[in-house]
Amino acid sequence: MLLSHRIRIEATTAQRDYFARAAGTARRVWNWALAEWQRQATMGQRPNAMALKKQFNAIKYAHPNWLDVQGQPWLRTIHRDAHAQPFAHLARAWARYFDARRAGQPAHPPRFKRKGRCRDSFYCANDKFRIEGKSAVLPKVGRVLLAEALRFRGKIMGANVAREAGHWFLAVQVDVPDQPAPRRLGNGVVGVDLGVSAAATLSTGEKIAAPRPLKATLRRLRIRTRRQSRKIEAAKQAAGIAGPIPKGRRLARSVNEVKGARSLARLHARIARVRADFTHKLTTDLCRDHRALAIEDLHVKGMLANTRLARSIADVGFYEIRRQLQYKALRYGTVIVLADRWYPSSKLCSACGLRNGSLTLGERTWTCACGASHDRDVNAAINLMRLATGALAAHAALPEASSAATPGAAAGTLPAAGGEVTPVRHEHGHQDGSGQEKNAARLCARF
Numbered sequence: 001m002l003l004s005h006r007i008r009i010e011a012t013t014a015q016r017d018y019f020a021r022a023a024g025t026a027r028r029v030w031n032w033a034l035a036e037w038q039r040q041a042t043m044g045q046r047p048n049a050m051a052l053k054k055q056f057n058a059i060k061y062a063h064p065n066w067l068d069v070q071g072q073p074w075l076r077t078i079h080r081d082a083h084a085q086p087f088a089h090l091a092r093a094w095a096r097y098f099d100a101r102r103a104g105q106p107a108h109p110p111r112f113k114r115k116g117r118c119r120d121s122f123y124c125a126n127d128k129f130r131i132e133g134k135s136a137v138l139p140k141v142g143r144v145l146l147a148e149a150l151r152f153r154g155k156i157m158g159a160n161v162a163r164e165a166g167h168w169f170l171a172v173q174v175d176v177p178d179q180p181a182p183r184r185l186g187n188g189v190v191g192v193d194l195g196v197s198a199a200a201t202l203s204t205g206e207k208i209a210a211p212r213p214l215k216a217t218l219r220r221l222r223i224r225t226r227r228q229s230r231k232i233e234a235a236k237q238a239a240g241i242a243g244p245i246p247k248g249r250r251l252a253r254s255v256n257e258v259k260g261a262r263s264l265a266r267l268h269a270r271i272a273r274v275r276a277d278f279t280h281k282l283t284t285d286l287c288r289d290h291r292a293l294a295i296e297d298l299h300v301k302g303m304l305a306n307t308r309l310a311r312s313i314a315d316v317g318f319y320e321i322r323r324q325l326q327y328k329a330l331r332y333g334t335v336i337v338l339a340d341r342w343y344p345s346s347k348l349c350s351a352c353g354l355r356n357g358s359l360t361l362g363e364r365t366w367t368c369a370c371g372a373s374h375d376r377d378v379n380a381a382i383n384l385m386r387l388a389t390g391a392l393a394a395h396a397a398l399p400e401a402s403s404a405a406t407p408g409a410a411a412g413t414l415p416a417a418g419g420e421v422t423p424v425r426h427e428h429g430h431q432d433g434s435g436q437e438k439n440a441a442r443l444c445a446r447f
């Protein structure tokens with residue numbers, strides 16, 4: 001399984017300068033390759049990345065566009081990987097675009113990158129750098145200090161250096177062997193109800209609140225965003241533009257605008273970090289402490305269409321929680337049971353199995369006709385846990401035909417629940433995540 005650990009680089013000024021130049025080189029090569037690709041395509045040729053790279057190699061040390069003021073080829077000062085990789089990236093971007101279009105999904109072709117508007121990053125192949133404890137030795141820059149040591153053991157596949165809100169990060173891709181997984185600490189089965197008021201409610205009754213970083217900083221975010229927009233409006237007025245800025249027109253940026261943009265970016269980065277920290281700790285805890293866990297197969301995209309709840313839902317990060325559960329389950333040997341999207345986990349009474357059809361979203365507690373009073377989320381989590389227990393039993397009895405089972409385990413009278421044991425897929429090729437896998441004792445952050 002490919003895991004990626006993103007580590008902050010404690011870069012010196014000289015190192016930051018090199019990183020910026022390398023990322024600028026990668027951007028410029030990307031733009032050259034994209035322009036050339038488009039030119040060849042309009043002439044009816046079939047451009048490909050390998051041929052483009054060859055074409056570029058022929059000119060990169062000679063063509064006046066790639067020489068500095070002294071007539072020296074400045075690409076020689078940047079490591080080769082930074083200007084070779086954009087071709088592979090471009091080929092992949094086109095392939096993804098055509099695949100999506102063929103599948104009828106929304107897609108846009110690769111775009112030109114613009115300084116200050118795009119992500120600054122460059123690639124480094126695995127044979128060109130090494131990691132030694134809390135430092136890395138990168139080509140052309142030498143030793144850089146890292147904020148922490150690499151956490152994953154396995155074959156290093158490559159690395160990306162990228163800038164986020166003024167800091168440079170080294171994201172190392174590691175091919176971690178599937179089998180010798182980290183030790184699991186518990187063997188229970190648990191149902192997990194994901195929600196907005198508590199990010200996760202367990203069938204044990206435990207409620208884990210999410211930090212909801214966006215909600216907490218929304219006021220500051222609004223202030224900083226408004227300040228930024230005022231500066232842009234002022235710059236537009238100074239340039240005599242009314243309405244939207246014409247395409248290709250660049251406004252002069254004041255020093256204060258640059259500063260404001262930086263502080264806004266820092267705030268956004270902080271929000272993302274708080275959220276990522278929470279989801280990583282939560283999902284690691286859940287997978288490490290249980291033999292099986294059941295979650296609802298939430299339709300996150302559909303839920304985000306609800307404009308009144310969208311911000312809260314996005315702030316918890318349901319989709320990411322589920323994605324992390326699925327790949328961490330592989331590492332800990334935990335089974336994830338996905339309850340059918342239409343399984344009425346909140347509406348079934350976990351004591352008698354009766355369905356409360358009139359339950360609304362606003363009702364946090366309810367009392368069943370049988371006399372049992374329920375906390376809405378705990379009740380849902382217990383139903384999910386039963387589903388998992390039933391699915392596991394059915395799975396053990398019928399190793400082949402797992403999804404045919406109808407494990408409405410709580411009571412025989414439940415409507416067809418359609419619980420499904422998902423043999424969690426081998427998630428190859430995902431490259432995201434900061435690699436935070438917590439090793440310390442259980443401390444699911446409660447804010």
Ligand SMILES: [Zn+2]
Nearest residue numbers: 349352368370
């Ligand atoms: Zn009941």
